[in-house]
Amino acid sequence: MHRPLRLYGRSGETGALEALLTRLRRGEGAALVLTGPPGSGRTALLAHAVAAHRDRGGGPVLHVVGAPDERWVPYSGLHALRCAAGPAPGAPARVPRDGLLTLLRRLGGGRPLLVCVDDAHLWDPDSRAALAFAARRLGPGTPVAVLIAAGDEAGLAGLPALRPGRLDDEAASGLLDRLTGADPTDPVVRDALLREAAGNPGLLTALTARLTPDQLAGRAPLPHPLPGGDEVLAAHADRVGHLPAATRTLLLVAAAAHAHEPEGTGADLALVRRAAASAAVPPAASDLALHTPGGTAGVLRRTGDRVHFAEPLMRRALLHRAPPDRRRAVHALLAGLLPPGYAALIQRACASPGPDAPLAAALEAAAAPPRPHADRATALAHAAALTPDEAARSARWVAAAEEHRLAGDPGRARALLARAAAAPGHGPAHHTRGLLALADGPVPDAHEALLTAAALLAPHDPGRARDALLGAAEAAWAAGDALGYLDALTRIPGDAADRDLAHYRDGMRAVLRGRIGAGHLLLRRCLDSGAREPGALLRAGAAGLVLGDLDAACRAGTRALAAVRASGADALLPQVLEHLAYAELRAGRHARARAHALDGLRAARRTGRPNTAAHLHAVLALAASVEAGARECAAHAEAALAGAAPHGLVQAETLATWATARADLAAGRPAEAAARLDPLVRPGPRRGHFATRMLAVPCYVEASVPAGRAVRDGGAVAEAVAEFAVWATRTTDPQVPAQLARCRALLAPDAEADGRYEEALAHHDRAGGDFEQARTRLLFGSWLRRRRRTREAREPLRDALVGFERCGAPVWAARASGELRAAGAAVEAPGPSGAGAPLAGLTPQQARIARCVAEGATNREVARRLSVSTRTVDHHLRNVFAALGVRSRTELAGLLGNGR
CATH class of the missing domain: 1.10.8 (Helicase, Ruva Protein; domain 3)
Incomplete structure (x- = not known):
């Protein structure tokens, strides 16, 4: 056997093989059966075991493969094994039935012997029985390992078995x-x-x-x-070739009965029974196949009133192996037993020997609501296959592709588009391709494709042209292209029948062009319209975010989620969950935002929407910057940026960068946070998304002041605050006035800062929101402590600690706790284990300095973070080294778990 190539998705199986070989090297015999359907990789696993055995200097290997022609020749398997062994001193020429174990011991010659039997189900029954008899008696003192690869029907009971699953x-x-x-x-x-x-x-x-x-x-x-x-x-079909003809007929009926059912739901047991009876299958054969494992060797399984194939490929194998006339006859039989409608039409299509225009038209008519999108796609695909006219056939392929896209199956959608011989100017094909690119491709490309589709569709399908323009606007928004977004909205014609869309279009255009009052009035009408359709509800939620009415945006998102789940449009589910999670995040409901974002991420992966997944990772990074800390935040931010960069998702990039900076702030790394945010809020090629960059300005100011940027580059920070102040007049977000006052407090001279902080806290009292209020109290208390007003500092710091604990922000709570201890207040010390244990004997200030140094900060950087002098850091660090018994910064990092 040759060295195998790398195995994929088989870590569990290779681990089991390694355990068997380890026992063999210790002189302990063992056996393992690799079972499963044809093509599952049994032979590759045998080859892997042989290579591993030889690489480790193991003993001899005896390898034999079952031969189909000798399946019923008595003892042919044992004879093949003896022939493979070659001449061995004292070994008998023929292997007696009960002497196989003795032979194997002799063949090993005292060295570990690996015996591999591939396709053991093709051995004759007597040889299989002898092999199983010997394998069951292996153990300590018998340095022989028997590794058997066989189909499920081999009947090697009593031996340890491992079944390689399907590859993920x-x-x-x-x-x-x-x-x-x-x-x-x-x-x-x-x-x-x-x-x-x-x-x-x-x-x-x-x-x-x-x-x-x-x-x-x-x-x-x-x-x-x-x-x-x-x-x-064919190998799958051969597994049931030994069953009675009546049972094989029943299996073929069951395979055909899946054709009109949703994927994965099985077939109707009652229909299968009726069809089997019509095909003269005796009831006894039906009962045998459905109720006893021996009837089909585990091929069919019954679950309530449904039957399933244990291996999905078996159904295809049975239909593939059956002669075409017989297969079509079974489908025709099922069609005759079904009531007129969708199911009967699908079975008739499967029974059709060639093009059938009337049947194709009937299938197209059946592909209509309220049938699920997946069913509509199936009906349209069958209709296309039966359509004789090339143009009509292409149109039906495209229609089927669009239904697959809506069902959340972009792979099938792309495959059907590839089969459509549509003309280059075919608008529906461009529309579907553009929407697929919007979900999984560079969004600037999707923008242009959808604009093209809209121009092609406008003369004969204005409704779909409008949808294409909305998709183009969505692509431009994701790309941070404000002009492209405005252009796409402008192309949407006025439509008195859809006033909600007109209000949204005109309101967003007015806001982006600076006519804030008029724009807000129109967006408010859109928000208050009582829409029920998912797309209209998504636009209402977006209007709520622009207005700053976050509660209304969350309500619209919740209604959109219910509408999408009721409609079965799986392709929209990730997008709706993304909008809802983002609205909840903006409203300060971090736990709910995280839950919906995780649901959306699973849906995005299932439905092939990596662009939406990138946005959801950005939302999860923002939630983690509050709830989970730097490590989880960084993981989600990296995932968001990895998906956003190649596809031009500027909004996702902006949110992910903001999240990472906020995690830096929570961990006491303001310089890093300011460096991340500076390109986003200032003019230049890396400027953040036009609609979300302002959200990061409060973090930018909070980071810039302790990092020294407010002194070195005060103009840029002041300019960002001035722009934020203008933006504050354009939104009704209740947190923004408090955030603006907080920014001004951070930049104000000492004589004015008190009043600015009090102003911010007064705004927070009216707006609510634990997290933002706690951040302001933390900054105010820290400012008071650094001016040696420690008694005054304790109250806002204590309130900040409680606020962070209440909203589930442990890293921020730890920061507030450290500030409170530094202000001389009694705070519960860290537990006896974890990173806090080595610092238990230090003062609060010493512990803060030790943590910063362990993270790699220089003394100057520590001094800047903590607003103390470098001399103070030097003094405390010497005492830290003495108290902890360490001699270097590296030893300190290792003690605190940061030494990697």
């Missing part, structure tokens, strides 16, 4: 990358291969091998169906 998406993608080499695979081709393989590595390998480089790269069309899977599918 990540593992299958990794395998595909290895199979295709350095040349990039077209995304449509990639989706088609991964979907067709259904997690089976053998099938994925076979399918990929049959495609040309041009087909893999998308330069040539894919064949339909994809070639190369015959061998694996």
